[in-house]
Amino acid sequence: MTPAPITLVLPDGQTIERGRLYERAQLDDGAWVYLVGVPLWQTAFGGRVEPIEYSTWVTAGQLRPDPRRGPVRRAHAPPPLPRTHRMAWILDRPARGPAVLHSEGCRHASERGRPLRTEAALDALARRGTVACTECDAHEVLVPILHHGQIGPHRPQDSEDGG
Known part of the structure; x- marks a missing residue:
């Protein structure tokens, strides 16, 4: 129907x-x-x-x-x-500064960037020293997914035992 x-x-x-x-x-x-x-x-x-x-x-x-x-x-x-229709991301590691995640096809991504699937892109973005590009879909799409359900940004030093 x-x-x-x-x-x-x-x-x-x-x-x-x-x-x-x-x-x-x-x-x-x-x-x-x-x-x-x-x-x-x-x-x-x-x-x-x-x-x-x-x-x-x-x-x-x-x-x-x-x-x-x-x-x-x-x-x-x-x-x-x-599986071939999942979003594609590029992890770009410049010589200086943070690693940057771009949507594949972003004009700001360099040719030395590494393609990632969404799950790997979220893992990379969760690590310190990685940011999402604000000039393409990366920031708008990945950051809300990463922070969904979190009260604030997660820091590795945060733990339940206060350590």
Whole structure:
């Protein structure tokens, strides 16, 4: 069955049009959540920019039209992306200064940079002496992922025993 068209409403009121409503589920507390896919772009190896569908569960209040006011068509969610379609990053180590992570294709990355997949890029960024480029997607994409759920920046000397 074809997924129902839907608009995702972001917390600041912006909308992402042309979303797809795949299914709904009821949580233990009785609330309903909806699996939607929205079109986005990603940087791939080789510096290409290619479309991707991002899928996530949201509440009815985040969707237009309100899915509670009509039937929800059920359809299968999109298959996971093949490993070759993951974001690509470049770790650039200049002679002086910090190592810099760039989105592949960034004009500020040097030819001596090393390509990394997202997990390795996050590991590198978590180490002291590495920063994310603010001129490409690296800072905007990687830093929020790295700090998701953290109250403040993690420092290696921080530990539960105070040592």
